[in-house]
Amino acid sequence: MPENFQTFTARVLPADLQFDVEGDLTLLEAAEMSRVQLPSSCRNGTCRTCLCQLISGEVSYTIEWPGLSAEEKAEGYVLPCVARPLSNVVLDQPLAKAA
Numbered sequence: 001m002p003e004n005f006q007t008f009t010a011r012v013l014p015a016d017l018q019f020d021v022e023g024d025l026t027l028l029e030a031a032e033m034s035r036v037q038l039p040s041s042c043r044n045g046t047c048r049t050c051l052c053q054l055i056s057g058e059v060s061y062t063i064e065w066p067g068l069s070a071e072e073k074a075e076g077y078v079l080p081c082v083a084r085p086l087s088n089v090v091l092d093q094p095l096a097k098a099a
């Protein structure tokens with residue numbers, strides 16, 4: 001099965017919300033489809049409104065240069081609006097809530 005057709009589970013702490021990410025959806029798109037509200041604004045990886053920390057798992061980006069510094073990437077920060085999971089993921093986003 002091609003990698004981008006796998007379904008992964010995303011969990012968001014500390015509210016402990018969970019949603020599935022199917023196909024080539026970004027974390028933000030999949031959250032919205034599952035009525036999980038994550039902060040967002042530009043939705044194209046530049047404004048950093050959606051910035052949160054990846055506690056576990058891996059993501060890849062839909063754009064070449066998401067608005068993150070190398071240090072932020074090293075510390076596990078991700079931009080869910082342009083990130084697709086490569087595994088099940090756990091995110092730390094204190095502003096997340098059920099819609």
Ligand code: FES
Nearest residue numbers: 041043048050081
């Ligand atoms: S919503 Fe702007 S960087 Fe993600």
